[in-house]
Amino acid sequence: MKRVLRVLVAVTTVGAVIAAPATAVAGRDPSGLQKQLDGVVAGSAVGALAEVRTGHSRWRGTSGVAERETTRPVPVDGRFRAGSITKTFVATVVLQLVGAGELRLDDPVEKWLPGVVPNGENITVRHLLNHTSGLADYKKTLPMPPSPEFFANRWRTWTADEFIQRAVAQPPVHETPGKVFDYSNTNYILLGEIIEKITGETYADEIERRLIKPLHLRGTEMPGTSPRIRGPHPRGYVPADRTGENFVDFTELNPSLFGAGGELISTTADLNRFMSALLTGRLLRPHLLAEMKKPGVPGGDYGLGLTWRDLSCGLRVYGNDGDALAYHSWSFVTPDARRQASVALTPNFDGDSDDYIDGFLDEAFCP
Template identity: 55%
Template structure:
């Protein structure tokens, strides 16, 4: 099924304006993007939605259905954004650095005494850039299709409980001596935010980012099981994983959002509206030689040679990408609901087409 929605107010007002020289013109570009989005569904995703910005022109696109055998997607549905939560957490931490409440080289032990073995050697920057060496808490949790996941799915989790599970595993390397993506790092950053501000990390994200930016469809649900409002449903195989207790992911990945809201957040961040330029550059610089991750942002190199910045995220049944080109005149956020392996080649082709 081929579906596309053009954001009317933006496109009708400026659709006739010229785009950058390296962009194709108007409807042809939208049609090309729609074709790439359709290919993701053909390759196995149940649904796929995207928002693409070329200059001042914006398209919202959709393909497939909200659930197997369900209604056609419209393009504005909510979804679980997984690790797309991490740039929000990192931005709050860096705002606290800018406010001189904390320092990037503060040891974790200073703010969370006794929480992490060896915490006096792990710095805040190690957590932000995944160079702490701490094992990922997900290694301690049986995930679908394991039937044992049901024992973990519905209960309330605290970040302290999750960190304790993760730190029961041996570290992967000494702090700063390697790179390994670990949700544990961002659980600890959530705890640091709470220790420094005396507010929950969710409230700080709302107060500093969600409310000022007008991200009306973005939430940190805490222990709320459901996604409220129109949303995509996430499946792992034939099992519907849409409802679960997001405290299992907490500061590492509990965010619910839309393509429009994630695009707005990343645009504001990369335009320097949320953190000072010097700290934004550290978000974009390698946390360690050879890494493609800075202090809260990923980057990837496209077929045209451009390096784009943003983050991706997985939740059970959902996969998200949000990236912006270096000139900040092209941006894409896409979410897909693959019940099986992600159609990576098709997603990469869409990112190339949108951002090159």
């Protein structure tokens, strides 16, 4: 995934952060996970937390600090904005509707949202799920930090209609749906609207009813327009200017900015539980889980709201990652779900967190 601020903000240096001692609980760390997590923080983050499960054993660890210029440790059970991991939850609800016969993957968008998007008769639900619709990404039309307009919009409530109108005002990124992968948050805004059209309930309510409650994800919520992260959590920051020396605490904001593409708040334990349930077939029928794993384009690594990584040892793991401006997260699981790893961090924008997270995932999954 592209990290929004890495693309839009040129930051070269970061102010010093006082490091807190690393913490590991619920078991020792024989495999170097703590060392890898410390490396992630040293290279790219203010603080990080992770949970790795192998069979019945669990390792949980933290590194760095929960708040800049303090020694306050990152809470090991901390909550965070999970960004685009939300898309896997939304996709699961859509596929459950498919399994119930209320929707087809090859239904055109026009059937459910008539007149809403150009070429809607040729863009299908499948194209929205796998990002091959060709629709422009509304996020690319919004101001981003360190723009003053971005900060002025901090408490604004955005609507799905606003996002869709911004997107369709742009030319399509490609003309033929289904042929080219181009990641667009607009796709999942539309899927959220389709869920509501079919069920009569919001996508957030359906995620709560179908996934959060049945799986007992007690640290997970769809916050809607509520700006706070309840419970223990690290603070998150965005650059205040292009010097790389000044930051704004951006823990609180109106999460309607992310909508159906990214508003989820969760914990590492809950994400591991959700991904395990998904990959073991507890949430979807086998043929629909198989559809979820199919790349949208030949050679791609994104299916229907699910992505995958091929690790250095040759193992493929499934899951998703998320960018919620002041929080980055990853959650992956082996195909048999015997091993799971979720990690979240508050970036310092000094380095590319994806470059460092690969080492952690290798340590978590590879023999």
